[in-house]
Amino acid sequence: MLPTDDIVYLKGVGPQRAKVLAAEAGIRTVGDMLQYFPFRHIDRSHTKTIASVKEDDGIVVLHGTVGNIQIVSTGKYRERLTADLFDGTGYLQLVWFQGTKWVREKLKDGSKYVVIGTPTIFNGTWQMTHPEIEAESGRPTTESHQLPTTFLPVYNTTDKMKQHGLGTRALARLTETLCGCLGPVDETLPQDVLQQFHLLSRREALIAIHYPASQAQLDAARARLKFEELFFLQLDHQWAHGDRQRNSSGRVFATVGEHFNRFYNEKIPFPLTGAQKRVIKEIREDMRSGRQMNRLLQGDVGSGKTLVALMCMLLALDNGCQACLMAPTEILATQHYYTFLNMLEGLDISVELLIGSVRAADKRRMKARIASGETKIVIGTHALIEDDVVFGNLGLVVIDEQHRFGVEQRSKLWRKATPAPHILVMTATPIPRTLAMTVYGDLDCSIIDELPPGRQPVRTYHRTEPRRPLVFSFLKQQIDAGRQVYFVYPLIHESEKMDLRDLEAGLEMVQSYFPRPQYQVSMMHGQLTPEEKAFEMQRFKEGKTHIMVATTVIEVGVDVPNATVMVIENAERFGLSQLHQLRGRVGRGGGQSYCILMTKDTLSNTSRDRIRTMCSTTDGFQIAEADLRLRGPGDIQGLQQSGVLDLQIASIVDDEPLVRATRECVHDLLAKDPTLGQHPVLQRYIQHSKNKMMWSKIS
Ligand code: ADP
Ligand code: MG
Numbered sequence: 001m002l003p004t005d006d007i008v009y010l011k012g013v014g015p016q017r018a019k020v021l022a023a024e025a026g027i028r029t030v031g032d033m034l035q036y037f038p039f040r041h042i043d044r045s046h047t048k049t050i051a052s053v054k055e056d057d058g059i060v061v062l063h064g065t066v067g068n069i070q071i072v073s074t075g076k077y078r079e080r081l082t083a084d085l086f087d088g089t090g091y092l093q094l095v096w097f098q099g100t101k102w103v104r105e106k107l108k109d110g111s112k113y114v115v116i117g118t119p120t121i122f123n124g125t126w127q128m129t130h131p132e133i134e135a136e137s138g139r140p141t142t143e144s145h146q147l148p149t150t151f152l153p154v155y156n157t158t159d160k161m162k163q164h165g166l167g168t169r170a171l172a173r174l175t176e177t178l179c180g181c182l183g184p185v186d187e188t189l190p191q192d193v194l195q196q197f198h199l200l201s202r203r204e205a206l207i208a209i210h211y212p213a214s215q216a217q218l219d220a221a222r223a224r225l226k227f228e229e230l231f232f233l234q235l236d237h238q239w240a241h242g243d244r245q246r247n248s249s250g251r252v253f254a255t256v257g258e259h260f261n262r263f264y265n266e267k268i269p270f271p272l273t274g275a276q277k278r279v280i281k282e283i284r285e286d287m288r289s290g291r292q293m294n295r296l297l298q299g300d301v302g303s304g305k306t307l308v309a310l311m312c313m314l315l316a317l318d319n320g321c322q323a324c325l326m327a328p329t330e331i332l333a334t335q336h337y338y339t340f341l342n343m344l345e346g347l348d349i350s351v352e353l354l355i356g357s358v359r360a361a362d363k364r365r366m367k368a369r370i371a372s373g374e375t376k377i378v379i380g381t382h383a384l385i386e387d388d389v390v391f392g393n394l395g396l397v398v399i400d401e402q403h404r405f406g407v408e409q410r411s412k413l414w415r416k417a418t419p420a421p422h423i424l425v426m427t428a429t430p431i432p433r434t435l436a437m438t439v440y441g442d443l444d445c446s447i448i449d450e451l452p453p454g455r456q457p458v459r460t461y462h463r464t465e466p467r468r469p470l471v472f473s474f475l476k477q478q479i480d481a482g483r484q485v486y487f488v489y490p491l492i493h494e495s496e497k498m499d500l501r502d503l504e505a506g507l508e509m510v511q512s513y514f515p516r517p518q519y520q521v522s523m524m525h526g527q528l529t530p531e532e533k534a535f536e537m538q539r540f541k542e543g544k545t546h547i548m549v550a551t552t553v554i555e556v557g558v559d560v561p562n563a564t565v566m567v568i569e570n571a572e573r574f575g576l577s578q579l580h581q582l583r584g585r586v587g588r589g590g591g592q593s594y595c596i597l598m599t600k601d602t603l604s605n606t607s608r609d610r611i612r613t614m615c616s617t618t619d620g621f622q623i624a625e626a627d628l629r630l631r632g633p634g635d636i637q638g639l640q641q642s643g644v645l646d647l648q649i650a651s652i653v654d655d656e657p658l659v660r661a662t663r664e665c666v667h668d669l670l671a672k673d674p675t676l677g678q679h680p681v682l683q684r685y686i687q688h689s690k691n692k693m694m695w696s697k698i699s
Contacts, residue, residue, distance in 0.1 A: 002183045003031030011177050012170075020164045025156075033178055034185075034206045036171075037225070037649060038153030041218065042116055045150050051089035053119045053126060061152075062115045063087060063136065069107055071100060083107055085115055085128075092119060092126040094133070099162060103133075112136035116152075134169045147179055148213040175210045182207065189228060190679055193665060200224040223658075226650035230658055232685065233438060233647070234666040239686050242670060249419055250292030251395055253284070257318030260311065262347055268307075269343065275299075275450035276308055282446045283312050283424065287396070293422035298436075299448030300620040301428045301584025302455065306339060308448070309398045312424060317349065317376050321395025321421075324378040326385070326413065328401050330355045330530045331537055335559060336400070337379045344377075354380035354389070357530035385412040393417070399425045428584065429577050430620040432628045434656045437663050457618045458587040460595040462571075462611050471596055472513045475565060479519065479546045483591065484563040487549045488582055490573040500525060506569060507549045514547060524550040552578070561589030571597035571614075572607040576627040579614050587618075606630055628653055 001010065007027055008018035021027040027036055047061045064087035072080045074097075081100040085092045094115065096103050107113075117131030132154075155171040185203035187194070194201065200208065205224040212218035272280070279297065286293040299305045313323035327333040337353040344351060352366050352375045369375040373392025378384065394417040414420050436445065463471055475485050487510055489503050507523055514521065522536045522545040540548045541560050548563070566586045571579065579597070587593035597611055613626045633652050650658065669679070676683040 001030050001178065001181050003029060003034060003185055005030045007033055010174060012174055017164055017166060020161055020166060024158045024161050024166075030178060030182075033175065034182075034210075035648070036155065036175075037209055038155050038172075040154050041151040041212070042154060043150065044152050049089040050085070050087045050092050050126065053092070055119075055121060057119060059116065059118050062092070063112070064092075064115065065110060065112050066094070066107055067109055069104070069109055071104065085113070090126070092128060093122075094131055095127055095129045097129070099159070102163060107133075132167070132169050147176055147207075147211045149176070149211065151212050151215075151218065153210045172210075179207045179211055186681075188681060188685075189231065190669070190682070193231075193669070197227060197661065197665070199227055202228070222649065226655055226658055227662060229647055229650045230438075230655070230662040231666060232689075234662045235682065235686070236689055237438070238663075238666050238670055242674060244294065245291055248292040248294075249290060250287070250422055251319070251321065251419060252290050253287040253315055253319040253321075253395070253422075255318050256284075256315065259314040259317045259347065259349065263311065263314055263344070267343060267345075267347065270452070272307070273304065273448070273450045273452055275448040276304055279308055279446040279448055280311055282444075283308075284315060286444065287312075287315065287422050292420050293424065293444070295422075295424050295444045295446060297424055297426045297446050297448070298430055299426070299428065300430060300451070301581060302588050303428075303448040303451055305400075305426045305428070305448065306336065307343075309400070309424065309426060310340060310343060313377055313396055313398065314349075316396035316422075319395065321393050322370070322373060322376055322378065322391055323396040323398070324380070324384060324391070324394065324413075325398045325400060327379070327381060330357060330381055331533055331558060332400065333379055333381045334534055335537075339559075340377065340379060349377060350375045351377040351379065354378055354383050355530065356381060356383050358383075385416075389416075391416050394421045396422045396424065399423070401427060401429075428581065428620070430624040432621070432624045434652055434659050435628065435633065437659055438652060455587060456592050458583055458593045458595050460583065460597065460615045460618070462597045462599065462615055464599060464601050468598070471567065471598070474594075475567070476514070478565050478594075479514070482562075483565060484540065484543065484545075484560065485547045486563055486566040486585060487547065488566065488568045489549070489551055490570050491551055500527060503549065503551060510547060510549055519547065520545040521547045521549060524548060526551060552582070558585055559588060560585070564589065564591050564593040565596070566594070567596045567598060569598050570600075571611060572599045572603055574610075576610050576613060576623050576630065579610070580620055580623045583614070583618070 006018070007013055007021055007029055008015055010030065010033070013021070018028075021033075025032075025036060027033050042059060042061060044061055047063060048057070050062060050064065053060060053062075062085065064085040066083050066085055068082075068084040070082050072082070074080050078097070079100050081096040081103055083094045085094055112135070113133050114136055115128065115131045115133050117128040119126050119128050121127070153168075153172050153175060155168045155175075157166060157168050157171065161167065161171075182203070185201075185206060187202050189199065189202070193199070199205075200220050200223075202224070205221040208217045208221035209225060212221060279299075283293070283295060283297075286295060297305060297308065299308075309325060313325070316323040325333075325336060327336055333355050334353060337351065340351050350369070352369065354363070354366055354370075358366065366375070367389055370378055371390045371392055378391075383389070397413045397416075399413070414423060479485060487506060489506050503523065503525055507521065511519075511521055520539075522540045524533060524536050528536070536545075536548075537558070539545050540563075543562060564586055566583060568574065568579065568582055574582070583595045586595060595614075597614060599607070599611060603611065609626075609630055613623060617623060652659065669682075670676075673679060676686060
């Protein structure tokens with residue numbers, strides 16, 4: 001048979017099962033069936049006798065005769081089926097709670113079976129619940145097509161599949177038949193790649209992944225199929241990158257003019273770090289290349305991305321364009337606005353803040369000035385992407401904390417000018433290297449890997465409830481020395497009202513330790529109006545309050561250098577990268593800063609790992625890697641459309657060397673053959689996948 005053949009023609013399938021296979025497992029063709037990889041194998045050579053079964057054996061293979069089949073009713077619609085399995089050395093009870101009718105039809109008293117499952121002891125007898133079972137004589141003789149059957153593939157199945165005789169054993173029989181009569185399979189990877197990386201051919205791999213002759217062959221099959229999967233992911237991304245380089249024309253920002261120079265010479269509050277300089281240079285090169293820039297700027301919290309953004313925006317102004325900065329919250333947008341006003345004072349550059357809470361009439365006037373081009377720099381929130389915000393001549397869009405925005409929202413900004421404006425997305429959530437290589441394969445990336453001088457790493461401690469008094473006396477010391485303190489509470493409940501109650505309880509506790517009027521406390525949460533938030537933030541910033549009790553509203557970008565202590569309550573409830581973001585709110589001034597992670601006494605292993613990681617490092621990249629290891633990529637924001645979550649066999653976490661290898665491999669290949677003219681198979685692939693929306697294109 002050929003991979004393109006309809007699965008209905010495979011011996012043992014037929015129209016009814018074909019329907020079920022399609023509906024339940026997406027298997028329509030022979031090729032689909034081959035790609036339905038087993039999730040593990042059972043080593044048949046490890047057959048045991050019942051007498052030799054031990055409790056920690058895990059899955060075992062037994063041979064024996066079935067007898068004493070019984071059905072016991074256990075409820076209105078429920079029943080239990082039990083049967084004994086004898087093998088001459090002892091007996092073991094087989095138990096089914098589900099699908100009993102079907103099992104009953106299949107089991108024959110006195111017949112011989114192969115039974116696969118996990119033995120456990122229940123009430124002093126050996127038991128096996130829901131074993132995989134097949135008649136000893138049920139297997140087709142293998143000599144006819146000489147497949148090795150030491151390793152038995154185990155497949156995922158659904159209830160529906162089982163009801164139609166498509167349990168894992170049945171599937172194994174189907175794949176066995178299929179592998180035995182499989183015709184030629186087209187190779188997808190170039191020959192020289194196969195040779196260079198010592199990969200099995202596609203046909204060999206597809207057979208061996210089901211029926212390997214040895215563990216080594218199984219490994220080789222998996223390696224080949226993983227390679228293929230990652231190779232095509234890379235090809236998608238890198239092709240898109242090349243495509244954009246060829247096809248997306250951008251404004252040419254050729255001049256470094258008065259705005260930039262005056263700021264640099266007169267206004268810049270501190271010398272740039274080496275990393276900031278390098279990154280600004282990279283961005284400048286990009287913006288004058290004639291191509292539209294689509295660049296990701298990564299830099300740990302506090303690394304000074306805002307200043308970089310500002311200077312790039314001045315370059316846009318120097319070239320006759322407007323620039324805008326979009327931030328995820330009003331607090332953050334407002335803060336950026338004041339930072340900009342401050343830094344640009346005396347330079348005669350009109351900056352405006354466009355956020356939802358601006359009064360309608362003011363907003364209208366503001367929009368008119370933006371449309372006429374009178375306003376040069378616009379800072380705002382989602383309000384910026386509303387349809388009636390029209391720019392006179394938008395040349396650069398900076399997006400802060402990009403993971404907070406959806407694809408749609410970002411692409412709207414992109415469409416606000418023709419040619420499309422240059423795009424700079426900034427993130428303080430470092431992306432683990434493997435992910436960056438895969439997900440952002442087609443995005444240009446700049447990294448600020450250096451903090452401004454004089455920063456001492458934040459010291460992080462883990463404390464539990466009994467030591468709270470000590471924590472509080474430490475806080476008192478700090479406040480009396482003129483410092484400020486954050487208390488952060490996680491969002492625990494679905495309802496904001498309940499969270500607010502927790503926060504208020506927290507506030508009460510804090511106030512009882514830190515009584516007014518000597519100590520002033522601010523409170524910040526999602527239910528305050530934007531004006532109230534701004535007011536509280538301002539009071540704290542000016543040092544009028546000593547303590548800020550807040551929900552994670554303050555997670556992103558808030559900058560109060562004098563705040564040097566952060567207490568995170570219920571720290572076990574936060575993810576690693578969120579803890580890292582929160583901690584980034586302290587350690588921004590000169591002084592030694594502290595982060596105290598309060599948790600309950602008993603922690604789960606992963607919580608403990610998280611807390612330990614936080615206490616041992618302040619390096620965002622290390623934390624990101626740990627986060628990926630602990631949580632897997634599924635929870636990482638922004639990955640949903642990247643393809644890495646749909647990987648069938650490769651893992652972005654465990655297969656880093658392969659990610660690296662495929663990336664370089666595709667890179668070299670495209671360097672030598674940029675149009676893929678010499679690789680018709682790959683070219684055809686690209687033409688097919690071109691229709692898929694490339695998420696990273698519009699980041
Ligand atoms: P982030 O990268 O987290 O957005 P910010 O841009 O908010 O960081 O910068 C963090 C702090 O560091 C700010 O207070 C900023 O004024 C300061 N800063 C930025 N660049 C430098 C520099 N080159 N030297 C000293 N301080 C700097
Ligand atoms: Mg920032």
